[in-house]
Amino acid sequence: MITLVFTYRNRSIHIVKRCLQSLKEQSNLNFQVVLVNYGSTTIYTQQIEKLLENFHFVTAINCEVSKQLWNKSKAINIALKKCETSHFFVGDIDMIFRNDFIEKLNWLKSDNEAIYFQVGFLSESESKLDKSFDNYKIKHKTNEEATGMTLYPTKLLKKISGYDEFYHGWGAEDTDVHCRLRNAGIKVNFFDKTILLLHQWHPRSYRSMESIAPFHSSLEQINHQYIQKIVQNKMVLANTIFDWGLIPNSMDFTSNVxxxxxxxxxxxxxxxxxxxxxxxxxxxxxxxxxxxxxxxxxxxxxxxxxxxxxxxxxxxxxxxxxxxxxxxxxxxxxxxxxxxxxxxxxxxxxxxxx
Missing domain, CATH: 3.30.110 (Translation Initiation Factor IF3)
Known part of the structure; x- marks a missing residue:
């Protein structure tokens, strides 16, 4: 079986619904989904909980960290730490999956290699339309530099201590884990024979300096420099100082010393x-x-x-x-x-x- 993990914070419920609906309509239903709600506000959390009542194959993990920096690596690792299936797919909640996607994963999966997928990006206008997968007009396609949609052998990802939780904000955590696997001698292959995933357009206001969430003005540049050192020094293990995949438990600052x-x-x-x-x-x-x-x-x-x-x-x-x-x-x-x-x-x- 394959576990699919999605990370989520304050994203349009309509986008999430289309993603999960495309999974509900898969020709092969031998999979499970973990959605890690990492720091959504109360209103979004209530909306996502209501939506998930229609998708019983999804297990939700709620992390009450709305006043913390976004940390996609930690959110992924929380699911990875609990994962007991042989393979672990990291995806984005704004994807639409072709109805044979799970079949393809089972056909392509390997115990010794990771594989990541080309994505077709939809325009804003196209994203608002309801069409069958093959009828969407793709604006552009990703190349091998876009590393986000990846299927891993679970044991190999755990062996390198998962995703590096140094990465906060956005950027580089996906490429980092690919680099570490390659540094360990594990092949990471790019699948671009056909488009199996479509990206729904959405505004990027969640990255804005005006966001109510904590925001560091130069984290993307810091992340970029950090990954350069990972490559140069051929590093394999992540999270060597801190434990990884810990669920941040909320604390009461009114009833403690x-x-x-x-x-x-x-x-x-x-x-x-x-x-x-x-x-x-x-x-x-x-x-x-x-x-x-x-x-x-x-x-x-x-x-x-x-x-x-x-x-x-x-x-x-x-x-x-x-x-x-x-x-x-x-x-x-x-x-x-x-x-x-x-x-x-x-x-x-x-x-x-x-």
């Missing part, structure tokens, strides 16, 4: 927290509120800086946001946290269980 800190964006004050304070509070519930310093952007402090007199040094809030988030990624990604940056009044709040 809490350490609360009020801070400003003064550079030395922030650095004291990032490089010293946290290490003294392991096992504690922390709430950290950061507001602009009274001298932040003051004329007086700006003049002192220009004439090279002693002055306050501050992080601007974009840099401060990125700095805190990269610390969470590199040091505390298995800890439960909630993070918010109100860009209107420039305040940051971090709640974390250390």
């Amino acid at each position: 809490i350490q609360s800190f009020q801070m400003t964006n003064q550079e030395s004050e922030v650095n004291a927290m990032l490089y010293g304070l946290w290490d003294n509070y392991k096992g504690h519930y922390l709430i950290i509120d950061i507001k602009p310093h009274s001298e932040y952007k003051s004329v007086k402090n700006s003049i002192k800086k220009i004439i090279k007199k002693k002055h306050f040094v501050f992080y601007d809030f974009q840099s401060l946001n990125d700095l805190i988030l990269i610390h969470l990624i590199t040091r505390f990604r298995n800890q439960y946290y909630e993070y918010e940056w109100d860009k209107v009044i420039n305040t940051i709040q971090l709640k974390i269980v250390l």
Whole structure:
């Protein structure tokens, strides 16, 4: 049997319905689906739960991490850790599958190789139409650089410790796991003989800086540089420092003993927290509120800086946001946290269980 895993956060229910309906209509029904709802808001979670009542072959895993960075690798690994089938297909919830897709997977699957699939992209107008699979007009097709839709032998994916959970935000995690498999001497083949999957158009607002979800301004560039080192050093194992595939359990910050800190964006004050304070509070519930310093952007402090007199040094809030988030990624990604940056009044709040 094959397990198909999909990750989900705040995506159009209509898109999800079309994806699952195409699986419901498969000629071979010997498969199971795991949908990992990783941090959707309450309204989307309620909608997806209602929808899944019509698709009994889907098992949902709900992770209450709406105030955490998107981490597709962790979401996939949560399903992988529980997977007991021989093969594990990683897909996207915005796909439409040809009705013989599962048959093709069973025909192509191997115990010693991974295989990934070419995808046909639909235009916005075409995505709104209800057609049979073969009647859709494809706008463009992916090439071998698009690595997302992959069928793995489960044991081989587990052997390299799954997807690397360093990758937050979007990009590179799929290519990374292909590189690690190849570094381990495992073949990863590209199937482009026929189109078996179609991508539904959707807006990319979830990647916007205006999103209410935490957002690091340069994670895609960091991810790109990280994967270059994986390739150069021929690395195989992922997640060598942290355990992988852990379900983030939500915590109650109102009924536990809490350490609360009020801070400003003064550079030395922030650095004291990032490089010293946290290490003294392991096992504690922390709430950290950061507001602009009274001298932040003051004329007086700006003049002192220009004439090279002693002055306050501050992080601007974009840099401060990125700095805190990269610390969470590199040091505390298995800890439960909630993070918010109100860009209107420039305040940051971090709640974390250390």
